[in-house]
Amino acid sequence: MSERLPRHAPPGYDCPFCAVVRGEDAPWTVQADVVWRNAETTAWVNPRWWEKNAGALLVVPNRHVENLFEVDRQLAGDVHAAVRRPAFALKRAYRCDGISTRQQNEPGGDQEVWHYHVHLFPRYSGDALYGSAARLTTPEERAPYAARVRSALRELGDEAQTA
């Protein structure tokens, strides 16, 4: 059945998200962007920022899977638990009005990096996220946001892990 999975990574794909998970700097992302890491998942500040949603995060499974079609039940649970924890941190760090997640699969679904990932956006009333443009940021711009999220995660401690 696995040969039927829809995959789009080119042969020999040098996965930038696996590099971040391994603890290396990667194109557009440096280790200082990482806000959360456990045995199964890693989260960092997305280098692309939408106009009014600065400091959004990416959450990935440490194990390389390309897309939703390769995510098994265990991994789905691990990733969503890892999404939930920084979501609390974003609320605390940015005082945002809401949180949105976005997850894209295959070229037709606007997937651009071939490693399953969930976008975690801080949302603000009237921010028009879905119509706004994104730009690539610098590590210097991201550093204070990553620091705020890490600080919020520390303050929350285990509180963010349980319902």
Ligand SMILES: [Zn+2]
């Ligand atoms: Zn990967």
